[in-house]
Amino acid sequence: xxxxxxxxxxxxxxxxxxxxxxxxxxxxxxxxxxxxxxxxxxxxxxxxxxxxxxxxxxxxxxxxxxxxxxxxxxxxxxxxxxxxxxxxxxxxxxxxxxxxxxxxxxxxxxxxxxxxxxxxxxxxxxxxxxxxxxxxxxxxxxxxxxxxxxxxxxxxxxxxxxxxxxxxxxxxxxxxxxxxxxxxxxxxxxxxxxxxxxxxxxxxxxxxxxxxxxxxxxxxxxxxxxxxxxxxxxxxxxxxxxxxxxxxxxxxxxxxxxxxxxxxxxxxxxxxxxxxxxxxxxxxxxxxxxxxxxxxxxxxxxx
Numbered sequence: 001x002x003x004x005x006x007x008x009x010x011x012x013x014x015x016x017x018x019x020x021x022x023x024x025x026x027x028x029x030x031x032x033x034x035x036x037x038x039x040x041x042x043x044x045x046x047x048x049x050x051x052x053x054x055x056x057x058x059x060x061x062x063x064x065x066x067x068x069x070x071x072x073x074x075x076x077x078x079x080x081x082x083x084x085x086x087x088x089x090x091x092x093x094x095x096x097x098x099x100x101x102x103x104x105x106x107x108x109x110x111x112x113x114x115x116x117x118x119x120x121x122x123x124x125x126x127x128x129x130x131x132x133x134x135x136x137x138x139x140x141x142x143x144x145x146x147x148x149x150x151x152x153x154x155x156x157x158x159x160x161x162x163x164x165x166x167x168x169x170x171x172x173x174x175x176x177x178x179x180x181x182x183x184x185x186x187x188x189x190x191x192x193x194x195x196x197x198x199x200x201x202x203x204x205x206x207x208x209x210x211x212x213x214x215x216x217x218x219x220x221x222x223x224x225x226x227x228x229x230x231x232x233x234x235x236x237x238x239x240x241x242x243x244x245x246x247x248x249x250x251x252x253x254x255x256x257x258x259x260x261x262x263x264x265x266x267x268x269x270x271x272x273x274x275x276x277x278x279x280x281x282x283x284x285x286x287x288x289x290x291x292x293x294x295x296x297x298x299x300x301x302x303x
Contacts, residue, residue, distance in 0.1 A: 035257035038218035042262040047249035057205040061239040068231035075219035082212035086205040093118035101136030104134040118182035119148035128199040149196035161185040176203040228284040249301030261287040
């Protein structure tokens with residue numbers, strides 16, 4: 001955490017350099033047909049060394065740095081935890097614009113604006129949700145059974161640390177469970193926002209070896225003019241139990257059938273430690289990139 005300012009500064013410089021080294025682009029075609037929403041614009045998959053996930057899971061952190069402005073109407077999901085698993089239970093989370101949410105006493109969904117979100121699959125029970133004070137939740141089956149916690153945060157440009165941590169181990173009806181808390185550290189204000197907790201099956205959770213990240217446009221199809229032109233979003237490498245894994249691998253994947261307006265590039269920043277710090281920069285463009293391949297490595301494991 002103390003090394004973040006140096007990392008953020010170096011990554012921002014590298015993101016600007018990457019923006020002038022991108023391949024040729026083709027203009028968006030007005031009549032072009034895309035698949036139904038939501039649109040995953042770019043996915044990345046981290047491959048974590050076995051030793052980094054061998055011990056009991058305690059924390060998972062990713063730093064997110066945003067440079068550039070968003071149109072207020074854009075429905076954007078920035079997910080540094082695009083998909084992961086804890087002892088087999090899948091989860092995802094990050095920050096969103098235009099979040100829809102409920103409360104336990106009011107099932108009617110309402111738009112609560114920008115904020116943090118953390119969800120887990122395979123559950124619908126309300127007693128597996130602990131909302132933070134002033135927080136919201138959702139239990140739904142419209143994308144497969146899932147539960148979610150949500151909290152308002154008027155995020156914008158800057159750096160935010162998204163953090164999962166074991167909050168409490170409990171036994172209910174002789175079955176083991178673990179509450180996992182989601183929080184966001186706002187580096188601009190130096191404040192920590194508690195978003196609430198979700199209850200995962202089992203004690204002594206183990207993080208899966210693969211953790212994804214993505215940027216997504218959701219909701220209704222956006223007008224072309226709201227697609228960001230000069231926006232970069234940087235994800236640090238995941239930190240597990242307070243440590244950055246040694247030289248994790250990472251691969252970028254660009255789904256078919258969506259506007260090719262985001263490119264993922266690697267960025268390497270020096271830190272005071274002996275361990276290399278790896279990061280990924282997502283660069284937006286109003287014109288579509290010409291893809292030579294729909295996936296490519298960003299970092300080779302162990303190299």
